[in-house]
Each structure stands twice: as C-alpha cells, then as structure tokens.
Amino acid sequence: MSSIIHVQDLVKTFKIYHDHKGYLGAIRNLFDRKYDLVHAVDQINFDIHPGELVGYIGPNGAGKSTTIKMLTGLLVPTSGEVRVNGYIPWKERKTYVKHIGAVFGQRTTLWWDLPLSDSLTLLQHIYEIPDPLYKKNLAMFREILELDAFMNTPVRSLSLGQRMRADLCAAMLHDPKLVFLDEPTIGLDVVAKERIREFIQFINRERGTTILLTTHDIADVAKLCERVMIIDHGKIVFDGKLDHLLRTYGGRRFLSVQFAEIYPEPVLENADIIKMEGNNVVYSFMRDTVSASHLIHKLSESYRIADLEVNDQPIEDTIREIYEKQLLYNHNHDKKNPAS
Amino acid sequence: MKRSLSLLAKLLKIQVRSQLQYPTSFILEVLSSLLIQGFFFVAFGLTLIRFDQIGGWNLGEVAFVWGITEFSFGIMDMFFSGFDYDSFGPMVRRGGFDQLLLRPVNITLQVLGSRFVLRRLGRIAEGLVILIFSIIQIHASLSIVKVLYIPVLVISQVLFFSSLFIIGATTTFWTMDRLEILNVFTYGGGEVMSYPMHIFPRSIRLIFTFIVPAIFLSYYPAVYILNKPNPLGSPAFFAFLAPFISAFMFLLALRFWRFGVKNYQSTGS
Numbered sequence: 001m002s003s004i005i006h007v008q009d010l011v012k013t014f015k016i017y018h019d020h021k022g023y024l025g026a027i028r029n030l031f032d033r034k035y036d037l038v039h040a041v042d043q044i045n046f047d048i049h050p051g052e053l054v055g056y057i058g059p060n061g062a063g064k065s066t067t068i069k070m071l072t073g074l075l076v077p078t079s080g081e082v083r084v085n086g087y088i089p090w091k092e093r094k095t096y097v098k099h100i101g102a103v104f105g106q107r108t109t110l111w112w113d114l115p116l117s118d119s120l121t122l123l124q125h126i127y128e129i130p131d132p133l134y135k136k137n138l139a140m141f142r143e144i145l146e147l148d149a150f151m152n153t154p155v156r157s158l159s160l161g162q163r164m165r166a167d168l169c170a171a172m173l174h175d176p177k178l179v180f181l182d183e184p185t186i187g188l189d190v191v192a193k194e195r196i197r198e199f200i201q202f203i204n205r206e207r208g209t210t211i212l213l214t215t216h217d218i219a220d221v222a223k224l225c226e227r228v229m230i231i232d233h234g235k236i237v238f239d240g241k242l243d244h245l246l247r248t249y250g251g252r253r254f255l256s257v258q259f260a261e262i263y264p265e266p267v268l269e270n271a272d273i274i275k276m277e278g279n280n281v282v283y284s285f286m287r288d289t290v291s292a293s294h295l296i297h298k299l300s301e302s303y304r305i306a307d308l309e310v311n312d313q314p315i316e317d318t319i320r321e322i323y324e325k326q327l328l329y330n331h332n333h334d335k336k337n338p339a340s
Numbered sequence: 341m342k343r344s345l346s347l348l349a350k351l352l353k354i355q356v357r358s359q360l361q362y363p364t365s366f367i368l369e370v371l372s373s374l375l376i377q378g379f380f381f382v383a384f385g386l387t388l389i390r391f392d393q394i395g396g397w398n399l400g401e402v403a404f405v406w407g408i409t410e411f412s413f414g415i416m417d418m419f420f421s422g423f424d425y426d427s428f429g430p431m432v433r434r435g436g437f438d439q440l441l442l443r444p445v446n447i448t449l450q451v452l453g454s455r456f457v458l459r460r461l462g463r464i465a466e467g468l469v470i471l472i473f474s475i476i477q478i479h480a481s482l483s484i485v486k487v488l489y490i491p492v493l494v495i496s497q498v499l500f501f502s503s504l505f506i507i508g509a510t511t512t513f514w515t516m517d518r519l520e521i522l523n524v525f526t527y528g529g530g531e532v533m534s535y536p537m538h539i540f541p542r543s544i545r546l547i548f549t550f551i552v553p554a555i556f557l558s559y560y561p562a563v564y565i566l567n568k569p570n571p572l573g574s575p576a577f578f579a580f581l582a583p584f585i586s587a588f589m590f591l592l593a594l595r596f597w598r599f600g601v602k603n604y605q606s607t608g609s
Contacts, residue, residue: 074606098444
C-alpha cells in the first residue's frame with residue numbers, strides 16, 4: 001500500500017544566535033552575529049500508511065514538534081523530502097490543509113471570545129463542509145466528547161480538558177484523512193486523558209483516520225499505538241512495534257521482599273538492591289538474565305521471608321531508561337555509521 | 341473572491357454579535373471612549389480659546405484636521421484591528437498565527453477577520469462630532485468640490501493608517517514583538533496630523549513628509565479646504581495627492597505583508 005506520509009532524508013537546522021550584550025552589543029549584532037547550528041531534525045526517514053496510528057515520542061527538544069511543523073507546512077525543511085497525502089505541505093498550503101486536521105495541545109484553533117458553537121459554525125464555513133456532513137459529524141462528536149454542557153460557553157472560560165475536547169471536535173469536523181495530534185493530553189487529569197484517548201481510538205478504528213500522535217505520556221502510546229517512533233537528538237532511533245521495543249530494551253522486573261527479620265546485607269546474585277527500609281527490600285533484575293522463581297528459591301535458602309511480590313517495570317520507566325541511557329541512540333548510531 | 345468576502349462577513353458578524361451580548365456594558369464602553377478621547381480636544385480647545393489661534397488657525401479650523409484624523413483612525417482601528425501590531429506580535433509569538441496557517445483560507449483575510457472591535461465606534465463618533473463642530477464654523481469657506489473631497493480624504497487616511505498597521509504587523513514576523521519605534525509613526529502620525537503642521541519644527545515635518553508622508557493626508561488638503569495661506573510655500577496640487585499617496589502606501593504595505601507571510605517560519609517548539 002502506498003504511504004500517506006513519506007519523509008526522506010529530512011533535515012531542519014536552526015541558527016541559534018548569540019547576541020552581544022548592551023547597547024554597543026546591539027550595534028555589533030547588526031554586523032557580526034555569532035551563531036550555532038542546531039540540527040533539530042537530522043536526516044530522518046519514515047513512511048506512514050493510511051489507517052495507522054503512530055506514536056511519535058522522545059525527550060524534550062528531541063525534534064518532535066519540529067517534525068510535526070514541517071509535516072503541517074509551518075516550517076520549511078533545510079533539506080530532504082516530505083510528501084503528505086500527495087502534497088508538499090509548505091508549498092501548497094491552502095489546498096493541503098483542507099485534507100488534514102491538527103491539534104496542538106498547548107494552543108487552540110477556536111476563537112477565544114466566541115461561544116464554542118459559533119467557533120464550530122465558522123469552521124464549517126472555512127472548510128466548506130456540506131450541511132449534512134457537518135450535522136452528522138457534529139451530532140456524533142457532541143455525543144462522544146460530551147460537548148453539550150459547554151456548547152454556548154466562550155472558549156476562554158472552558159477548562160483545559162473541555163477545551164481539548166472542543167479542539168479535537170474542531171479538527172475532525174471536515175473528515176480529514178490524516179490528523180496530527182501534538183500533545184493532546186498535556187496537562188489533563190487521568191479521567192480527562194482517558195476520555196481523549198478513547199476518542200482518538202474511535203476516530204482511528206471506526207473512521208480509518210490516519211493519526212500521528214506526539215506525547216510525553218507513554219501511557220497514551222501504550223494504550224493507543226501499535227507502532228512507535230522514537231526521536232532523540234534529531235534522529236529517529238527506533239521505529240517499530242511497541243512490543244518489540246519493550247521486549248528488546250525493557251524486561252526489568254522488581255522483586256519486593258518483606259523479611260521475617262532484619263538482615264544487614266541480604267545480597268542476591270543477579271539482582272541489585274535498589275531500596276532497603278528495615279526488613280523491606282526491593283531487588284531489581286532483568287527477565288532474560290534470571291527468573292523470578294530462581295531468585296525466590298535462592299532467597300528462601302538463606303533468609304526467612306514473610307511476604308514477597310514481583311512486578312514488571314512500568315512502560316514509562318522503561319522508555320525513560322531508554323532515553324536516559326541512550327540505549328537506542330548508541331545502538332543505532334553504530335549500525336548506521338560503522339566507521340565511527 | 342466572493343467566498344472570501346462572505347466568509348469575512350460571517351467572521352465579522354459573529355464577532356459583532358458576541359460583542360453586543362451585553363448591550364449596556366457595550367454602550368457604556370462606547371460612551372466612555374467617546375468622552376475620554378473627546379476631553380483631549382476639549383482641553384486643547386479651552387487652551388486655544390485663550391490664545392485665539394495656533395499658527396494662524398482658529399479653533400474651528402484645527403477642529404477640522406483633528407476631527408477628520410480621529411474619525412479616520414477610529415474607522416481604521418475598528419476594521420484593521422487584526423493587524424494591530426500590539427496584539428499581532430504576541431499572537432505570532434504564541435503560535436496563534438500558525439493556527440491561521442492551518443486553515444484553508446487566504447491568510448490576509450483571516451488576519452483581517454480575526455479581530456473586529458466594534459467599541460471603536462466611540463472614537464469614530466468623537467471624531468465625527470469634532471468634524472461636524474468644525475464644519476459648522478468653517479462652512480463659509482466650503483464649496484461642492486471641497487465637500488466631496490472630505491470623504492475622499494477620510495478613505496485616504498483610513499488606507500494610510502492601515503498601511504502603517506500592516507507594516508507594523510509584518511515586522512513582528514522577524515522581531516516576534518512589537519517595535520516601540522513604530523508607534524512614533526502610527527500614533528505619532530495621527531497626533532501631528534491633528535494640528536496645522538507648519539507649527540512643528542522642520543525636522544519633524546521632514547520625517548512626516550518623506551519617511552511617513554502624513555503631511556499629504558491632513559495638512560495640505562486642509563490648507564486647500566480651509567483657504568489658509570501656506571507658509572511652507574509648496575505647490576497647490578499637493579492638496580490632491582492624498583488618495584494617490586495612500587493608495588500607493590497601501591499597496592506597498594500589502595506587498596511587504598505578503599513578503600513577510602511568504603518568508604514566515606514558525607519556531608521549532
């Protein structure tokens with residue numbers, strides 16, 4: 001199947017200026033401004049196929065927003081190729097944006113001072129949505145996103161969660177084939193997040209809309225996305241199934257033990273003590289190095305145990321560990337540049 | 341084009357409706373802005389009565405340039421608020437402009453339709469009252485041609501001020517913030533246009549002739565309409581350059597704006 005998003009050798013470099021200070025500095029800045037080149041996005045490649053729901057994650061400043069902005073046409077790449085839905089986004093802006101939807105979690109597309117219903121009416125005119133389609137979609141979204149309670153409230157008075165639901169509705173009214181969601185759950189509480197996730201899932205499954213989602217909340221990805229792309233330092237360091245990622249790099253487990261008495265150093269082979277409070281001790285170990293039953297067996301040989309529990313590391317922590325230890329970065333780097 | 345205009349009409353209509361949602365508060369706002377702006381003129385007038393005239397112009401004559409400038413600025417400020425660089429700069433910085441770019445509509449039209457401030461009616465009314473006050477005083481010097489030239493002047497001034505707004509808004513693409521110095525030309529321009537401009541030092545007159553040609557939009561036409569001697573000794577046809585200069589400025593401003601939009605780049609975050 002042909003891809004709906006095609007990205008090849010995409011690069012975006014920013015010049016970060018170092019200004020001279022003071023009045024004289026301001027004058028010097030006119031003639032000699034020093035700058036650093038920052039490769040916000042550095043030679044990335046990927047394809048997304050119609051109907052996919054892809055999570056695009058990475059630490060702060062990794063290049064997520066820069067990528068999304070190039071895909072939506074707000075930034076012109078330094079080099080490389082982007083084709084979305086057959087268009088070059090920054091060249092054919094007006095026709096291109098008819099076919100996409102975009103929600104930037106930190107911003108709103110709605111009119112701040114107008115009631116939500118007015119904003120949506122305006123969007124109908126802006127996207128030239130035929131009446132029957134508009135009515136059908138609006139009725140559906142009103143129900144799923146529960147918009148009725150604040151349909152006549154000015155957007156500025158909405159809570160963050162309400163505003164996000166309103167923005168999601170606004171982005172979907174014209175039946176876009178492809179939707180970019182940049183941090184759609186940022187700043188929301190657990191319940192609100194869950195509702196947003198359900199809506200995203202609904203849009204993707206029931207309507208076949210292709211979705212590219214960036215987020216800081218790994219729970220969004222775990223719940224929604226089969227495929228994840230991880231970007232770090234402007235490079236895509238992982239692109240594949242979430243399961244695969246977790247199986248390859250995750251697999252850390254925790255064994256929490258309550259001993260019947262206090263032992264000064266209850267050492268255990270193949271496991272590290274990561275927490276010790278009186279007779280409560282937490283060990284950390286890797287699934288593929290040693291089995292839980294083996295560890296428990298070893299423990300009970302040397303110590304008296306009152307209670308114990310085995311947990312898998314939460315996905316969030318696994319991903320964070322991947323970022324922090326730059327496991328993927330080094331791994332991929334070596335593979336791509338054998339010389340270095 | 342037709343679709344664009346109908347969309348613009350809808351954008352404005354919805355904003356007007358929402359601004360009229362609380363009629364009492366709206367009327368009070370209009371009235372207070374009328375009074376506040378009007379008091380500047382009253383204070384000036386009371387001083388002028390003491391001295392009888394300024395630069396050879398009496399109160400009725402100064403009221404003409406004052407009123408027409410206020411009236412035109414008010415109209416411009418109502419329709420072109422979207423380009424008001426005081427609010428456009430922050431909008432660009434916070435990514436609001438990006439949101440407009442994500443919609444399949446001409447961007448100039450969207451900015452124009454993004455902010456319509458109906459309560460500017462206060463300032464418009466104030467300008468109109470002063471203008472009418474002036475016309476009552478100066479009607480002896482008016483002819484049919486002169487009366488017909490007044491609306492042409494208003495339109496020219498609206499174009500002139502809107503050009504300054506559009507240029508100001510465009511600069512914020514690069515500065516990300518409003519440039520304080522632009523106020524010298526926009527609000528300063530409006531200020532000097534409210535007086536007989538020969539009273540100002542030569543340097544200021546030169547700025548408002550060659551850098552921002554404000555003098556062609558208020559002083560020279562007024563000299564003609566009010567039958568005043570021209571101490572600057574400039575040719576008589578200067579009185580009729582207003583529509584041409586303002587149209588030229590407006591087109592230039594739009595070009596600059598399009599250049600800015602074309603070269604605009606969002607930030608990386």
